[in-house]
Amino acid sequence: KAGLAGGAALAASKAQAAGDPVITEVQDWNRYPGDGVDVHPYGMPSQFEADVVRRNVAWLTADPISSINFTPLHSLDGIITPNGLCFERHHAGAAVIDPKEHRLMINGLVDKPLIFTMEDLKRFPRYNRVYFLECAANSGMEWRGAQLNGCQFTHGMLHCVMYTGVLLKDILNEAGVKTSGKWVLAEGADASAMTRSIPLDKAMEDCMVAFGQNGEALRTEQGYPLRLVVPGFEGNMWVKWLRRLEVGDEPWQQREETSKYTDLLPNGKARRFTFAMDVKSVITNPSPQAPITHGKGRTVLTGLAWSGHGTIKRVDVSIDGGRNWHTARIDGPSLSLALHRFYYEFDWDGSDLYLQSRAIDEKGYVQPTKNELRATRGENSIYHNNGIQTWYVNKDGVAENVEVS
Amino acid sequence: KAGLAGGAALAASKAQAAGDPVITEVQDWNRYPGDGVDVHPYGMPSQFEADVVRRNVAWLTADPISSINFTPLHSLDGIITPNGLCFERHHAGAAVIDPKEHRLMINGLVDKPLIFTMEDLKRFPRYNRVYFLECAANSGMEWRGAQLNGCQFTHGMLHCVMYTGVLLKDILNEAGVKTSGKWVLAEGADASAMTRSIPLDKAMEDCMVAFGQNGEALRTEQGYPLRLVVPGFEGNMWVKWLRRLEVGDEPWQQREETSKYTDLLPNGKARRFTFAMDVKSVITNPSPQAPITHGKGRTVLTGLAWSGHGTIKRVDVSIDGGRNWHTARIDGPSLSLALHRFYYEFDWDGSDLYLQSRAIDEKGYVQPTKNELRATRGENSIYHNNGIQTWYVNKDGVAENVEVS
Amino acid sequence: GEADPKAGEGAGEQFHLGRVATPDEVAAWDIDVRPDGLGLPEGSGTVAQGEAIFDENCASCHGDFGEAVGRWPVLAGGQGTLKDDRPVKTIGSYWPYLSTVYDYIHRAMPFGNARSLSNDDVYALTAYVLYLNDVVTDEDFELSKSNFASIHMPNEKNFIPDDRDSEPQYANESEPCMTDCIPGKAKITMHAAVLDVTPEANADKKDEAPAAGIE
C-alpha cells in the first residue's frame, strides 16, 4: 500500500514538528468525511454549543407550565434571536394546535363578525418586520437590589425576531370597526385563554397578526400558528395562539391588566396600562455567565439596547461605575422597535471593572439608574425596571451582579 | 362534582350549536395545559411543519457526502433563512470541529505569519451583516430547459442570514500585508481542504471572518466554528471551516476555480473568476411545491430578489408570460447584498397563469430571460444561470416549471 | 425598499376574505366580562355553594381559605399591606373590579381543567372568593347577573393612569453627564453573590426564598 505507507511516514514526521499539534498533525476532520446532505433535513446547533440553551428558575413559580424561561443573551450576538432560543412565558404550557383547526374570530363593535382560517389570513398583504419583545417583568427581580447572577436571568425575558404577518388594521377593516370602537380585546386559544385590552389607536398603527418568525412558521412556544405583535409594548400583550379580537368602547380590565402588569407605587396607588417598554440596555459580555478569560489587553465589551419609543440613538458605556462614560459603537441595522447591538472595545489593564451601559432613544429618553427609579417607584413595582445594570469584574475576569454607590 | 357536571352540560349544549365545531366545542388545547418551560431548552419547529425541510436530489451526485441539499424557499417568508434550513453544500461531509482545537493561520506575503485561536478572533471588533449566499450552480440544471419541478430545487441553493464576525481586513492588517500581495487563498479544515483565491481588493473591502449566524454560533453545516463571508460573490468562495489565509501575488488556480466554477461558452472558451452573482429573482409562491389551493379571488404572489451588485431597486411581475409587467411591492429591510422579499397581490379570475418575475438592481442591471443568456452562453455554462423563471398555473391552481415563447 | 406598513398597498381596502361568524360561534368564544357587566351570563350562586365547589376543585392549590398551598397564588387577605415592604396583593387587597374574578375563573380555572365550570359554578365561586376576602360576610349571599354591578372592590380607587413621563428622570431632560459624574471610586453596596439565588445548572433550588417574585 504505497499510498497509506506514505501517509504513516508523513504523520510520524509531523509529530516531531515544532508547534501546536492541532496544526502540525493531520486531524481526523481533515482526513475523514463528515455527515452527508441527507442526514439533517432540519439542522441543529453544534454539539459544542450544548450550553447555549434557555434556562428556567425553578423557584420562581409553582409549576413550569405557568412559568418563564430565559434567553441566553450572554451567548448570542447581533440583533436576531434564533427561534429555538426565544424565551418562553406561558400560563398553561405551550399549546399545540393544528393550524387546520385554528380560527381567528373578530366580533364586538364591527359591521360584521368574521371568522378567518389560517389560509384566509395568508391572503391579506404580508409584511416582514423586526421587533424586540420584552416581558414587562424582565429585571423584575432586581427592584430590591442585585439578585440573579447572569444577564440571562436579569434581562433574558427578551427576544428579537423578524415577524411575517398581516396588519391588524387590514383585518379589522375587513370586519368594519364602528366609530364607537376604542379598544380591542385579544384572546388566546390556549388553556389560560390569555386576554389583553389594546387601545384601538395602537391596533391601527402598527400591530400585526403574525404567522412567521425569522423566515419560518411561528414556533409553538411563541403561539403557533398565530400571535399578536404589539411593537414596543409589553410582551404579555402580544397574545399567543391568537383566536379572537373583540372591538369595544372600554378596556376589559382583565386579570393580566389588573392583578398583573400594574405597577404598585410606594403610596399604595398603582399605575395601569403602562404599555410602552422604556429605554433600556444591558452589557451581555462580559457578564457573570461570560467572564473575561483572556487576561489583560484588547477586550470586546458588547450588549443590547432597545426602546419602546423607536430607535436607539446612542449607547454610553462606563467601566468605572458611572464616573466616566464612553460612547459605544452601535452596529448592524438600526430598526425602529428592534434590538440594537453595541460594542465598546478597550485595552483592559487588569484592574477592577464596574461595567454599566446607558441607552438614549430617538425621543431623547435616557435610561435611568436603578436608584432614580426607586426614588419615585419604590421597590414593589415588579414591572418596567429599566435601570442601569452594573457588573463588577475582578482581576481574574470573574463577573458579578452588583450595585454600586 | 358540581364543577365538572357544569362542564359536561356546557359541552353538550355547544355540540348542538350552529357553526364550526372547532369553535363551538371546547378543544383540548383550550382546556388542558401544554409543555412547561423546562421541556425544550432549545426549541424546534411545530410537528405540523414537518414538511419544511432541506431536501437533496439523490441522482445529482455519486454520494451525499459530496453533494447538495436545498433550502425550502416555497415554505419560507421574509428575508431571513432559519439556520436549520440553510442549504448545505460540502465536498467531504460536514466537518465536526471542537472550537478549542480550531486555529486560523495567516501566511504568505505578510510581515509576520500569525496563528489565531477562536478566542483571539473574538477580540477583534465585531460586525453584524445580513448577506445572501447563492451557489454559482444554483439553477444550473435549467440551462437546457425546464427540469426540476419546484423552486426548492431550481433556486434553493440560496440562503440569507445575519453574520456576526470580524473584518478580514482587520486580521490581514494584523499580519501586515506586503505591497506585492494581490490575492488571498482561503483554505478549509475539512477533509476536502477546500481552497479558493480571493482578490485582495475584495478581501479588504467587505469580507468577514464569521463565527455567528442569526445570533447564535455558525452551524456545523455552514462551517462551524469559522467561515469566510464574501458578500455578493459565489457561495463556493465562502470557505467553511476556515483555517488558513495565504497572501500571494497571483491567483492559485485551484480545482474549484479551474475544473469547477468556470463557465464554458459555445466557442469552447471558458470564463474564469466570474465571482459576482448576477441580478436574479424567483417567485416562491405560487410554485410547483406550493400550488394555489383557495380558488379564485384575492391571491398573494411572493418571491425573492437579490444581486451581487448591491440592493434591489425594483421587481416586476408578469402573470401572462412576460407580455405585461406589474411593479411588485418590496417589503422589509432593503439591505445591500441581502435577499429582498417582494409581493404582488391580485384577484385571480381562475384562468391560466404564466408567472414570471424580473429584478432590477441598484446598478441598473436587469434580470435577463433564459433565452437571452443562452444566446450568448449556450447551454453548457452550468454556473451563473440568473434567467427569468416561469411557473405555469392551471385552473386548479396546480403549478409547473415551464418555458414559454 | 422599506415599505411603510401604514401606507401599504390596499390600506383601507376590503379584501373579501373570511366569512361571517354565526351567533353560536360568537357565543362560544365571547365569554369575556367587563366591569360594567357587559358579557355577564344569566345565572347565580351563593357563598355556601361556592365553598363546596372551591373545596373540591380549588383548595388543593389555593388553600381552604385562599391562603395558598406552597407557591400557588394567594386569593385572600393582604388588606392594608400595599404600602408595606412585602405587600400581599390579592383579590381583596388589590383587584379593582369583581368582573375580573368572574372572567378569569371562567376562562382559566381550575388550572389543568379550564372551561369546565358552568356559569352558576362561577357565580358561586366568585361569591365565595368575595366572602374569603370579607367583601361579603353572609354565607347566604347570592351573587347573580342582576346584583353583580352593585359590588365594588375596596382598592378600585387606587389605580391611576400611566404617568411615567412626569417622573424626574424623564421629565427633567438634560444631556447626560459624560465625565467625572460621581466623585470617588465606585463602591459595591450589594452583591448578587451574597444572596446567590441564581439557579445553577441541574440544581433544583426550589427551597431558596427569593427576595422578590415574578407574578
Added chain:
Amino acid sequence: GEADPKAGEGAGEQFHLGRVATPDEVAAWDIDVRPDGLGLPEGSGTVAQGEAIFDENCASCHGDFGEAVGRWPVLAGGQGTLKDDRPVKTIGSYWPYLSTVYDYIHRAMPFGNARSLSNDDVYALTAYVLYLNDVVTDEDFELSKSNFASIHMPNEKNFIPDDRDSEPQYANESEPCMTDCIPGKAKITMHAAVLDVTPEANADKKDEAPAAGIE
C-alpha cells in the same frame, strides 16, 4: 446607527492579537501549489509507480483508465468535446494547469482518506493522470519538482476573464418593456413535468438520468 464596516473604530489599527506561527506549523498547512511551481515539494514519481498506486487507491471510483465508475468523476478523455452538446470536461480536455492536479490530489484524495499520500505518491499519481490523458505517453516518464513547470496542459489558452458586462443583455442598457412586450398569448415550449426528474419525497431515483449535472 448603521456603522460602515469600512470605517469601523480601529480600522487600520493593530490589535496585538494572535501569535507568530512557527515554520513547522506553516509547513504543515501550507501545501498549496501554484501554476508557477510555488509550493511544489521535493520529490518525484513515474507513470508506472503512479499506475500501481492508482489501481490500489483510486480506480475503485475513477475506473482503471480514469473513465469513472458510476457517477464518480471522470479523470481522462473528452478531448475535443468542449463545443459539443454534452462536453466531457476532464483534466486532459479542460484543466488549464497541472499544478491543480498535484494540489487537489494531495489535499483531497483519496476521497475518504485525505492527506494520506506522500509527496512522491502524488508526483507519481499526477504523472499517471497525465499518461491517462495522453499528455505524456512514456510509462517511464518521471514527474518531479524540476520538470513540473515544463508541462503545459492542452486547454490552457481557452480561459478568458469575466466579460459578462459586455453581453448584450447587460451592455445595452434600456428601460425594460412593461406593456404588450410580446405579441400573442404565452405558449408553453417545455414542461418540467415531461422530464420529471424532480425528486419525490422518500423516492430514490438515482437511475433517472438528468439532462444536466451539477458538478
